[in-house]
Amino acid sequence: MTTRRVYVIWSHPLFLDALRMLLKHPEIEVIGDHAENPAILEKLDKLQADVVVVEDDAPEHARRALAMLEMSRRNLRIIRLNLQDNRMGVYAAELGMLEHADELLNIILEKEMLWQKKAR
Amino acid sequence: MTKIIRVLIADDHTILRSGVRLLLEAEPDIQVVGEALNGREAIALAEALQPDVLLMDIAMPEVDGLEATRQIKARWPAINILALTMHRSDEYFFEMVKSGASGYILKAANTDDLIQAVRVTAQGEVFLYPNMAKKLLASYLSYASGSPEAEPILSGREKEILHLLAEGYSNKEIADKLVVSVSTVHTHRTHLMNKLGLTNRRELMQYARKHKLMSGAGVD
Numbered sequence A: 001m002t003t004r005r006v007y008v009i010w011s012h013p014l015f016l017d018a019l020r021m022l023l024k025h026p027e028i029e030v031i032g033d034h035a036e037n038p039a040i041l042e043k044l045d046k047l048q049a050d051v052v053v054v055e056d057d058a059p060e061h062a063r064r065a066l067a068m069l070e071m072s073r074r075n076l077r078i079i080r081l082n083l084q085d086n087r088m089g090v091y092a093a094e095l096g097m098l099e100h101a102d103e104l105l106n107i108i109l110e111k112e113m114l115w116q117k118k119a120r
Numbered sequence B: 001m002t003k004i005i006r007v008l009i010a011d012d013h014t015i016l017r018s019g020v021r022l023l024l025e026a027e028p029d030i031q032v033v034g035e036a037l038n039g040r041e042a043i044a045l046a047e048a049l050q051p052d053v054l055l056m057d058i059a060m061p062e063v064d065g066l067e068a069t070r071q072i073k074a075r076w077p078a079i080n081i082l083a084l085t086m087h088r089s090d091e092y093f094f095e096m097v098k099s100g101a102s103g104y105i106l107k108a109a110n111t112d113d114l115i116q117a118v119r120v121t122a123q124g125e126v127f128l129y130p131n132m133a134k135k136l137l138a139s140y141l142s143y144a145s146g147s148p149e150a151e152p153i154l155s156g157r158e159k160e161i162l163h164l165l166a167e168g169y170s171n172k173e174i175a176d177k178l179v180v181s182v183s184t185v186h187t188h189r190t191h192l193m194n195k196l197g198l199t200n201r202r203e204l205m206q207y208a209r210k211h212k213l214m215s216g217a218g219v220d
Helices: A013-022 A040-047 A060-072 A102-108 A114-119 B014-025 B039-049 B065-075 B090-099 B111-122 B130-145 B156-166 B171-178 B182-196 B201-210
Strands: A004-009 A028-034 A051-055 A077-081 A087-090 A094-097 B005-010 B030-036 B053-056 B080-085 B103-106
Touching: A004 A013, A004 A040, A013 A028, A013 B014, A013 B111, A040 A060, A051 A060, A051 A102, A060 A077, A077 A102, B005 B014, B005 B039, B005 B111, B014 B030, B014 B111, B030 B039, B030 B111, B039 B053, B039 B065, B053 B065, B053 B111, B065 B080, B065 B090, B080 B090, B080 B111, B090 B103, B090 B130, B103 B111, B103 B130, B156 B171, B156 B182, B156 B201, B171 B182, B182 B201
Parallel strands: A004 A028, A004 A051, A051 A077, B005 B030, B005 B053, B053 B080, B080 B103
Antiparallel strands: A077 A087, A087 A094
């Protein structure tokens, strides 16, 4: 069984707690989360995260640092979620809408690709 | 024996709604009896389930949280409505209070605040997030002294971007027009929306219309 190591970066504590609850899954290990700490981005590479879940409206410095990290580590997936609506993005270009919370788990576990979801 | 608090959640945001359900159900005295995706569903489920507390988002499709609150309180006044929202703006807060909400909590709150708010409102008491209590007091003092409330202060650039956004220009178009980068536009946009307590373009357009910042009227 492959376990995905997930790191969550979010500025709203309530949403952070909600995400932690939703990510309770035998194949997912939440290796850390943080509300707001730019320095953590430098440590993410050392933490060997497979997936980073981050808010779509993250500050510019955070988005830039994540983009750099994504480019340097091809196997790292960054999932952007929007708190204002149900938009979800995987990598920079793809965007889709979440209809059920399970879809987030499926994307993290790579059981469903976002392009498949969009094609439905 | 502890009375179980029956909660209905009305929020169009899938992750938040599902996550909040799990957070609340981890408490032994709270049971989530239903979930509504919009205000219309919230009204129907409120009638069918008669929850003790209805956790109500404000910005929802079809019927928004304000209108749903008005209708529910008019028909079933015993249902306690707790607004759970991203809106920091005074306008929404006072509208929710006027509509009959007995609590107002921001999505920026922590889980303990939310659980406390559910327990307090379930008893028919009022729960206000600390910042909101300050607003209420400030408004009362302003009313008592006869002075108007202060409007948020926007910089010249923020006003310019607000105007262009309200006119329907995209970030890229605004960046081209003002000869700045798209990320600069994004940053100004984030700042001005935070200052005004707005969360999306629709609210921004409503704000612009109300404050006469748009050249065309009736755009939605």
